[in-house]
Amino acid sequence: MxxxxxxxxxxxxxxxxxxxxxxxxxxxxxxxxxxxxxxxxxxxxxxxxxxxxxxxxxxxxxxxxxxxxxxxxxxxxxxxxxxxxxxxxxxxxxxxxxxxxxxTSDKHPWFEESRLSRDNSKSDWYVWANAKPDGGPPNNWISLFGGQAWSWDTRRKQYYMHNFLSEQPDLNFHCxxxxxxxxxxxxxxxxxxxxxxxxxxxxxxxxxxxxxxxxxxxxxxxxxxxxxxxxxxxxxxxxxxxxxxxxxxxxxxxxxxxxxxxxxxxxxxxxxxxxxxxxxxxxxxxxxxxxxxxxxxxxxxxxxxxxxxxxxxxxxxxxxxxxxxxxxxxxxxxxxxxxxxxxxxxxxxxxxxxxxxxxxxxxxxxxxxxxxxxxxxxxxxxxxxxxxxxxxxxxxxxxxxxxxxxxxxxxxxxxxxxxxxxxxxxxxxxxxxxxxxxxxxxxxxVRSENPALRLGTIRFLDVPDPAIAFFREHENDIILCIFNLEDEEMVFDIPQIGTVIPYGLPGMLNNRTVTLPPFGGILIRL
CATH class of the missing domain: 3.20.20.80 (Glycosidases)
Incomplete structure (x- = not known):
């Protein structure tokens, strides 16, 4: 491998x-x-x-x-x-x-120890902060799941931070x-x-x-x-x-x-x-x-x-x-x-x-x-x-x-x-x-068998919307990939003639003219 x-x-x-x-x-x-x-x-x-x-x-x-x-x-x-x-x-x-x-989870042993006091061996392993003078959280940070990113802990009498659920306290990587x-x-x-x-x-x-x-x-x-x-x-x-x-x-x-x-x-x-x-x-x-x-x-x-x-x-x-x-x-x-x-x-x-x-x-x-x-x-x-x-x-x-x-x-x-x-x-x-x-x-x-698709560079070709076209190139191998992103047939010309790679999507090439049915696609080796 x-x-x-x-x-x-x-x-x-x-x-x-x-x-x-x-x-x-x-x-x-x-x-x-x-x-x-x-x-x-x-x-x-x-x-x-x-x-x-x-x-x-x-x-x-x-x-x-x-x-x-x-x-x-x-x-x-x-x-x-x-x-x-x-x-x-x-x-x-x-x-x-x-x-x-x-x-971690709030049930992780690290957090269970950290929340016991402000001076235990893991007291700094999570993001803890004192309340503001008005009793509120230390700042305005918000959780991805809604609400404040801070929860009050009655044992430490401090807030702990959680970007997600309150049951998911954030570790303190500054430690x-x-x-x-x-x-x-x-x-x-x-x-x-x-x-x-x-x-x-x-x-x-x-x-x-x-x-x-x-x-x-x-x-x-x-x-x-x-x-x-x-x-x-x-x-x-x-x-x-x-x-x-x-x-x-x-x-x-x-x-x-x-x-x-x-x-x-x-x-x-x-x-x-x-x-x-x-x-x-x-x-x-x-x-x-x-x-x-x-x-x-x-x-x-x-x-x-x-x-x-x-x-x-x-x-x-x-x-x-x-x-x-x-x-x-x-x-x-x-x-x-x-x-x-x-x-x-x-x-x-x-x-x-x-x-x-x-x-x-x-x-x-x-x-x-x-x-x-x-x-x-x-x-x-x-x-x-x-x-x-x-x-x-x-x-x-x-x-x-x-x-x-x-x-x-x-x-x-x-x-x-x-x-x-x-x-x-x-x-x-x-x-x-x-x-x-x-x-x-x-x-x-097809991706696995073609280094151009697996490892090659990518360069885009201007074609009419809603089609998208790009060249994948590795060493001397160039593959032009074209896809119709919508449900109406598209017909347009490409810069040069190539050979179609069987790919399982509907699409036709006639000389330099590409025809793509709705949601069609075609790979062309140039």
Missing amino acids: DAEWWRGGVIYQIYPRSFFDSNNDGVGDLGGVAAKLDYIKNLGVDGIWLSPFFPSPMKDFGYDVSHYRDVDPIFGSVMDFDHLVDRVHGAGMRIIIDQVYSH EEVQQAILEVADWWLERGVDGFRLDVANFYYCDRELRDNPPKRAEGGYHRPYTHQQHLYDRSQPENLVFLGKLRKLVDQYPDRMTVAEIGSDSYVQRSMEYTSPQHLHTAYNFLFLENAPLTPRLIRSAFEDWSSDDAWPSWSFSNHDVIRVRDRWGGQDASIEFAEMLLGLLMTLRGTIFLYQGEELGLPQAYVPFDKLQDPEGIRFWPESLGRDGCRTPIPWRTGVQNAGFSSAEPWLPVDPRHEEISVEYQEQFEDSTLNKTRQFIE
Whole structure:
């Protein structure tokens, strides 16, 4: 396996709770991932990213970690994890795991000790602050989940900071002991054979030492959370963050062929990603440019790459993940066709960078409907009815059609299966050569077999909207990729004649004339 296996590769994100339930308790688990490795391998991906499986009270479904060096019993055991790592490597793939370093659960032993007094051995391990003279919190910072980013603790008679839920207190990375403890956690998992880390909210590790107020920001248009009404100058993306990531990179580099990918939450999507991605910091980073912005336009896609000015920094991209509405609905609306979903998959697999494919995306799943009484996500419950939260992208994978819970589990799943998903299950799509699933396999295979798509540069060609066209070039190989982003046929000329690469999307080339049906696409080797 290549030492830089991740560069230009395709990594499949697995949300374990919803992937496959091997012990029929209604929750997916590590055994379920192992049971479906042949399916994952047959997608043609280079590796998997496993979302949190650590011990947790599950207030935020694993992103509130109460023990960094163990497996929550709902998912299995450390032995099950070791077995999964061996199986993944035996299948010729890699495995990276989520690491949530910004904060812990309030049930973590570190926090339970820290909150006991102001002078215990871990008293400085979290962000504590005195009340203002009027009894209020120390500043105006706001939680992403709404309300103040501060909660009062009666034992210490101080406020503690939490960027997310009050049950997720933020660690104080200004404390050297915290940094060392986190590096030891990373080393423990590297010793267990993981191939890298996806670093949750990697630019949230530090806050301003002086706890200065964030200035206001005007949030324009549509529905906005309170969090969007501030410029987040002091509660995230502090300069010290990069210093710590340099220490983490040094540790990871002691192990061969490992990688780190940062999740960047920032308004400066591309700039912040480049800043965090360098030989001194992390291997790659992905941001929310494609995950938070709509509609899909050629300008949106072009902006990601034309603003990426660093030759040293390597980008990563995803169209869907466990935190956002599935891309079929987000960019296409509730009535978006399967042809639209397939075009998005074809487009994603031609972009420059490392690609993250979210489970179910390969099936073309639309966003699931979850009624209010079935919601589990605290964010969804908090912001209902304007937002249904993240549950609709986290429902179980439909493995079979016409069986209980679409084959995910014989017990009632932790989230309901959308009946529309069952109609396009894995079992159903395996029957048809031109299914979305099989087209996805073809897209990944073409990317894997063409260095121009995996490693090449990207340069855009001006064509009529709503088409987008770009050259991918590596050494002497040039591939022109063209996609029709809307549902009307397009006909136009390209600069030179080439040879069509079979790619599974509708599109024709006649001399220099390209014809793209609605949501068509074509790859042309020049």
